[in-house]
Amino acid sequence: MYKLANRRSLYYATALKAELSGLQSHGGGRHHDYNHNLETAKQNAQIVVIGAGLAGLSAAQHLLQHGFNRTLVLEATERYGGRVNSQRFGDTFCELGAKWVNIDGSHDSMYELLRNAEGLTKKLKPPTHARYVLAESQVSGEQLKVPRRMVELIDMLFRELCRGLKVRDRVKTGGDLQSLDNVMSYFQSESERLIGTMFKEPSEQLMARDIFQSLFKDFSSILGCCLEYVNIQHVTTCPLQQESHPIYVPSGLDNIVEQLTNDLDVGQLQMGKPVGQIQWRTMSEPQSVGCMDGSLYQADHIICTLPLGVLKTFAPVLFKPTLPLDKLQAIQNLGFGNPVKIYLSYKRPISRWLKSNLRPLTKDLTVNPNGNQNAIRSWTQQVVEVSQLPSSQHVLEIRVGGGYYDEIEKLPDAKLLEQITSLLRQCLANPRVPYPQAMLRSTWNSSACYLGGRPYFSVHSSARDVHKLAAPLGHVAPTLLFAGDATALQGFGTIDGARSSGIREAQRIIDYYNKKLSV
Structure with missing residues (x-):
């Protein structure tokens, strides 16, 4: 029913104007006419949602629940859920994208959706204490221990930095604002001040550093980028709230996505439909969404939830007419990272050689075969944590921060396995750590339908760019709307932000019809 041949119901704005005229000319039966015409408007309005991630599915569900039954979702891939991607691997489910759901009582949050899902097993993340280890020195053969009390103190201090409290103090006093150029400058400046104040011994200062x-x-592993690229406003505007005990779904977070598709009838969710052109009207021109397979879909309203990486690459040619300059500029200004997930599966239980989660403290110096120390950079130096999945006896998760994301995606499997096994053997001082029997890793950056992962405030962007990206287009009616985690300042870059943005734009359409037909 969405094909271009069905022109009678195309562009409901004309019919809407006629019904408004009818409402204004009938006095006594106005309430009855309003209800009748509102239901008619809902039944006839054609809405195309581009993208079946959390934003798109949340928008579609919200519209369908409010009677907009001619809602269609177009998804480029053969899988819905966006960057919520659960894969069966080893003896458990692994999350290549979002993993945890923060406990949040706000309406329409992911937590509310998870809490209300029937028959779905939910568990609190068990409290874990990672053990910091210095990789075994190839020179001295010694392995130094990291005091637990020092770790706890520095962790507390760092959480304060992440909340942006020191930034506000610095701005108020006007001192040393140069270190606020980016997040890494801020972190380094503040950490050096704290180290100098709290630790007197050079060896303690070195370990604290x-x-x-x-x-x-x-921090950078969460955003998937080097912190030198991140605007300090990211910390003050949308600080990362690290929950002590978030919730996870042992059977895969994509079970939540299943809940969002319950209201979609067969045909309302079209898979394998990469969009080639979005024709949106500025006055009364025809509006449609064209897919790469040649299919064309009419639309009175279009909700675009394309990932920021895709918009950065294709926005100048994807939309017709071209998007306004301020929106194109906002798309280019905002940054997007590429968080990397690596999972390793072992034949025998991991507990035989790994007793607790590990945080390697590696140096930037490695030794070449000739025995000379050179500053040779390696992605394994950026490994944040090695952890056993809470629902598994055989699967490890490797988190990486600080960069190298593109390099890791391109690294051959054999080379990656060799290097990570070498790191584990050094950290554990155990040459018998086995090679894994299988590996699973994320490839968001190299996927043409994503071209990256989580958005962030780059040094060239600010909260204004988020508002500009989220602003709907259309002179009278909101004809082209934008949703996704890069359009939500509250929950920016998170699954909660993606979900709330989809509901926000769906409600914008609902409010438009309610307001117009109540005149």
Whole structure:
């Protein structure tokens, strides 16, 4: 029913104007006419949602629940869920994208969706204490221990930095604003001040500096980028709230996505439909969405939830007419990272050689075969944590921060396995750590339908760019709307932000019809 041949119901704006005229000319039966015409408007309005991630599916569900039954979702891939991607691997389910759901009582949050899902097993993330280890020195053969009390103190101090409290103090006093150029400058400046104040012994200062660097990498692993690229406003506007006990789904987070598709009838979710052109009207021109397979879909309203990486690459040619300059500029200004997930499956239980989660403290110096020390950079130096999945006896998760994301995606499997096994053997001082029997890793950056992962405030962007990207287009009616985690300031870059943005744009369409037909 969405094909271009069905022109009678195309562009409901004309019919809507006629019904509004009818409403204004009838006095006594106005309430009855309003209800009748509102239901008619809902039944006839054609809405195309581009993308079946959390934003797109949340928008579609919200519209269908409010009677907009001619809602269609177009998904480029053969899988819905976007960057929620659960894969069966080894003896458990692994999350290549989002993993945890923060406990949040707000309406329409992911937590509410998870809590209300029937028959779905939910568990709190068990409290874990990773053990910081210095990789065994190839020179001395010694392995130094990292005091637990020092780790806990520095972790507390770093959490304060992540909340942006020191930034506000610095701006108020006007001192040393140069270090606020980017997040890494801020972290390094503040950590050096804290180290100098709290640790007097040079050996303690050196170890404290290593622990801070590990926490910096932890922060960057969440965004999937080097912190030198991140605007300090990212910390003050949308600080990362690290929950102590978030919830996870042992059988895969994509079970939540299944809940969002329950209201979609067969045909309302079209898979394998990469979009080639979005024709949106600025006045009364025809509006449609054309797919790469030649199919064309009419639309009174289009909700675009394309990932930021895709918009950065294709926005100048994807939309017709071209998007306004301020929106194109906002798309280019915002940054997007590429968080990397690596999972390793072992034949025998991991507990035989791994007793606790590990946080390697590695140096930037490695030794070449000739025995000379050179600053040879390696992606394994950016490993944040090696952890056993809570629902598994055989699967390890490797988190990486600080960069190298593109390099890791391109690295051959054999080379990656060799290097990570070497790191584990060094950290555990155990040459018998086995090679894994299988590996699973994310490839968001090299996927043409994503071209990256989580958005962030680059040094060239600010909260204004988020608002510009989220602003709907259309002179009278909201004809082209934008949703996704890069359009939500509250929950920016998170699954909650993606979900709330989809509901926000769906409600914008609902409010438009309610307002117009109540005149």
